[in-house]
Amino acid sequence: MTSSSDQPASREIPAPERPSWKTGWRSFYYEGAPEAPDPVLLPGKVALLVIDVQNAYLDRPDPATLAPAERARQEAWQPFHRRMDEVVVPTIARLIERFRADGNHVMFARIAARLPDGADRSLSQKKPGWNNILLPRDAHESQVVPALAPRADEIVVTKTTDSALTGTNLRLLLTNIGITHVVAVGVFTDQCVSSTVRSLADESFEVIVIEDACAAGTMDLHDQELRIINRIYCEVMRADDLIRYLPERPVA
Numbered sequence: 001m002t003s004s005s006d007q008p009a010s011r012e013i014p015a016p017e018r019p020s021w022k023t024g025w026r027s028f029y030y031e032g033a034p035e036a037p038d039p040v041l042l043p044g045k046v047a048l049l050v051i052d053v054q055n056a057y058l059d060r061p062d063p064a065t066l067a068p069a070e071r072a073r074q075e076a077w078q079p080f081h082r083r084m085d086e087v088v089v090p091t092i093a094r095l096i097e098r099f100r101a102d103g104n105h106v107m108f109a110r111i112a113a114r115l116p117d118g119a120d121r122s123l124s125q126k127k128p129g130w131n132n133i134l135l136p137r138d139a140h141e142s143q144v145v146p147a148l149a150p151r152a153d154e155i156v157v158t159k160t161t162d163s164a165l166t167g168t169n170l171r172l173l174l175t176n177i178g179i180t181h182v183v184a185v186g187v188f189t190d191q192c193v194s195s196t197v198r199s200l201a202d203e204s205f206e207v208i209v210i211e212d213a214c215a216a217g218t219m220d221l222h223d224q225e226l227r228i229i230n231r232i233y234c235e236v237m238r239a240d241d242l243i244r245y246l247p248e249r250p251v252a
Helices: 067-074 077-102 169-176 189-202 219-229 237-245
Strands: 046-051 106-112 156-159 181-187 208-213 234-235
Touching: 046 077, 046 234, 067 077, 067 237, 077 106, 077 181, 077 208, 077 237, 106 169, 106 189, 181 189, 189 208, 189 219, 208 237
Parallel strands: 046 106, 046 181, 106 156, 181 208, 208 234
Antiparallel strands: none
16 A cells, blocks of 8 residues: 555546546547546656757748748748747746756757767668758757756756667666656657657656647647557646646655
8 A cells, every 4th residue: 555655645636627638639549548547746756858959940040041942941840930939948948947846857858969970870860851960969059949958957868869768878867766757848749759758658657748848840740649659658738737747846
């Protein structure tokens, strides 16, 4: 039997107020599955992982300096940038503030090459096309955006893979610290976020993905990937849903 000191006080939510995350974002496989259970998040056992929210993906060139084809391509990305500016970055900032205030770990993962020519990148980051972006580790483009800047005492792992576990010692760090639940946020939902979530699940971490703290190139890609990973690799919910369950810092 679990003692009261090991378990947070009950936070049963009245049925009419239960958040839609319990039945939302269902794929074909889970259309008839039961409601998701309430997560049990213990102080010191839950960490926030901010994935790849770097200057490279939020900086925008001056349209006047671009050729017509590139200008059109940049315009196609405007919905992504609006979502990042208006929804995702503010939501992540709110979660970072809450995790720090409660004494729970905030961690960061970023894509960055250790070699100047990027030869150390994994194959998925070398293939021709959009994903073939060279981000030297000390370059401005490789840094976490200023609005979410890590503190000096927070863990930042640098990866040359899509998954933040495959190319780093993050799994070992989480295990050593005693983390059981990882809250994943960042970009891109259908690429590095999804790869990291799947790796975490395979390593038997409980994973929560925050819908309004993630983004993909389009909302269709974002929503589709959430339906694919939900209920098998993670539980998908919104920031307000998560906050209902977060443990507060114990009063001394």
